[in-house]
Amino acid sequence: MTALDAADRDLLIRELGRPPRGVVGVAYRCDHGVPAVVRTAPRLEDGTPFPTTYYLCCSVLAAAVSRMESEGLMREMTERLEHDEDLARAYRAAHEAYLADRLELGDLGTRVSAGGMPDRVKCLHVLVAHSLGVGRGVNPLGDEAVDRLDEYFRGAKSCARLA
Known part of the structure; x- marks a missing residue:
């Protein structure tokens, strides 16, 4: 994890369309150099609970993951x-x-963690963010979704790679 600097904050505002909240560091950068996954505090600045520790921020990745969700991958994984x-x-x-x-x-x-863990798959964005943020081998369904990203980039190469 790396610290969030002013340039990262500007990139996140562009990607999210709003200022980032509760960010404690950058957990993963996509191939575009964007802080694609940030690690967030469990409570926002105003005290609101925010259980999503790994948050997917890259709009290109998020769009691809949304396409996965729309095709029923969460249901298939839960089954x-x-x-x-x-x-x-x-x-x-x-x-x-x-x-x-x-x-x-x-x-x-x-x-309660996030994404439907431990019994179902409720949000692939969380699982992909978890896998990218911590690396391969921790979240099997997150790893699987990352492996399938290229299928959802509409002919372009994915900007996410796991070693």
Whole structure:
């Protein structure tokens, strides 16, 4: 994670269409140099709970992930979780890792993470942000979604790469 500087803040305002909230650092930069995933505090400046620790900010990536969601990938992944014990176990471990990362920044007093973890897939944006922010091998469904990004860039190459 790197610190958020003034240039990053300007890029985030452009990407989000508003000033970023609760950002504690940049967790991943896309190939365009944009802070594509930021790590956020569990509470915003006004005290509002914000459980989304890894937040996807790159508009190009977010649009591709939205296309994935619109084609039913979340439903398909949730169904697989119901029948694949190994996948479900790995996804629960991703949930625990997410909670641990958030706890480093502050305690919300809840075991709710984000994206539907640990039992379903509710938001692919969160899962992709988690995988990009922490790297391959932590969130199996986030990794899978990142691997499929090229399919959703309408002929252009994805700006996200996991090592």
